[in-house]
Amino acid sequence: MSFDTRPGTHGARQPRGRVMAWMNHLMARRIRRQPQSKFMGFNALVLTTVGRKSGRERTTPVGWFPGIGESRLIVASAAGAPGNPDWYYNLAAHPDQVRIAVDGRTIDVRAEQLHGPERAEAWEQITTAAPRFAQYQVKTDRELPIIRLTPRH
Template sequence: MAVRWLNKLMMRRVLRKGGGKMLGGLDALVLTTLGSKSGRPRRSPVCWFPGEDGSWVIAASANGAAKNPAWYFNLAAHPREASITVDGETVPVVAEQLHGEERERVWRGIAERSARFAQYQQKTDRELPVVRLTRRTT
């Protein structure tokens, strides 16, 4: 219950400021996905890191929980039906989960930028999924 309340508070903060920061100073965006089962829009505040070619990189850390966050399953089910609100702009995006060497390289960059994210990986047995969001053109 507290997590939902905090998520709502963070979404308002990110949307109101047009580009916001999460607690701890990390860049934040609002991710809008379609529910994997319901097909209804779902919004989640998410920390993001700059990716190559102007993309946004997010990690399904769930603060190091044993399970992936719901938004991860929504993106997996509907990778072309997502959008982000960042810097006051809503951008339609395509989600691509990274694997292998590319995932490891990008994850190292995330862990170097945020000790907190490095700790999330240490708290769980699962490999934290790393997802690249790129602007959808069609």
């Protein structure tokens, strides 16, 4: 499956800047220290990707939802912004060079964007657990990408 979600034409303002980077750093540190961390009411993990342009490692705290088996689902919502978050493009460029810090462990994972009925089923699960994501979808005209992170053994 491909990473093929194009930016939209309208949406909420995407948080950026030094304050946001500082907050992400603090949240990532907290998630790494506290197994089973929560962020805005749902499970949280630290996503480490390889920058598509820089080639440098990038970390971002994100909320996750249980997937099939050992997989986890994340949503590239950017709070309903018209553009996808930077980490989405990093995953697209390097889907096999991803790791997560979750529940006190670091796990190498493979990233895959969900499409069709598989995405629809995951979306139903996610919006039932966290209705905020349905509100994000209303703010933008792009379809919010759902990414499955599956452990690489």
